Amino acid sequence: QVQLVQSGAEVKKPGASLKVSCKASGYSFTNYYIHWVRQAPGQGLEWMGIINPSGGNPTYSEKFQGRVTMTRDTSTSTVYMEMSSLTSEDTAVYYCARRDVVGSTAWLDPWGQGTLVTVSS
Amino acid sequence: AIQMTQSPSSLSASVGDRVTITCRASQGIRNDLGWYQQKPGKAPKLLIYGTSNLQSGVPSRFSGSGSGTDFTLTISSLQPEDFATYYCLQDYNYPWTFGQGTKVEIK
Numbered sequence: 001q002v003q004l005v006q007s008g009a010e011v012k013k014p015g016a017s018l019k020v021s022c023k024a025s026g027y028s029f030t031n032y033y034i035h036w037v038r039q040a041p042g043q044g045l046e047w048m049g050i051i052n053p054s055g056g057n058p059t060y061s062e063k064f065q066g067r068v069t070m071t072r073d074t075s076t077s078t079v080y081m082e083m084s085s086l087t088s089e090d091t092a093v094y095y096c097a098r099r100d101v102v103g104s105t106a107w108l109d110p111w112g113q114g115t116l117v118t119v120s121s
Numbered sequence: 122a123i124q125m126t127q128s129p130s131s132l133s134a135s136v137g138d139r140v141t142i143t144c145r146a147s148q149g150i151r152n153d154l155g156w157y158q159q160k161p162g163k164a165p166k167l168l169i170y171g172t173s174n175l176q177s178g179v180p181s182r183f184s185g186s187g188s189g190t191d192f193t194l195t196i197s198s199l200q201p202e203d204f205a206t207y208y209c210l211q212d213y214n215y216p217w218t219f220g221q222g223t224k225v226e227i228k
Contacts, residue, residue: 095165102171
């Protein structure tokens with residue numbers, strides 16, 4: 001079945017960097033874009049950006065531009081999200097999700113299980 | 122960026138009640154809107170895409186409507202497993218933006 005499996009929880013110190021992975025299976029990896037979304041504790045969902053596993057430049061939310069880098073490895077069907085200069089406000093669950101499209105209509109399904117990132121000194 | 126204003130932020134309802142959640146976009150987004158359900162500790166789950174298309178496997182008590190700037194998610198008869206938080210998401214342009222969420226609680 002179509003599945004996205006993310007890397008495990010991480011604890012980081014302020015100022016450090018983070019790299020979360022999202023491994024795809026059950027479908028053709030390069031045919032579907034991957035989005036990243038995060039959710040701070042007790043808060044709503046926040047869209048971070050999108051990467052095309054076939055190549056090309058990712059699109060980032062302006063909020064994360066310059067601090068987030070999304071990459072992919074087609075040999076392992078894995079997408080990565082790297083974030084630098086972490087602060088306590090980056091404490092959140094980070095999700096990857098596959099974008100599906102029919103015509104001009106798009107949606108996110110499935111989602112990864114989420115990766116909890118805690119930033120604390 | 123397009124702002125998505127979702128209301129109410131929370132509601133209390135009983136099993137069997139009809140529940141309506143609305144989302145308003147700060148500009149027209151055609152019908153490029155989806156609805157997602159999230160339960161505590163779980164990833165969001167797609168319910169509806171393209172305003173009114175029910176995702177496979179989602180019960181028919183869920184429905185969506187609207188166009189342009191105003192959209193609605195309706196649960197025709199609330200079931201115990203429907204108590205969760207619901208989010209709208211516009212996919213009209215980047216950055217995609219979510220509504221603030223509506224928490225549906227048991228009355």
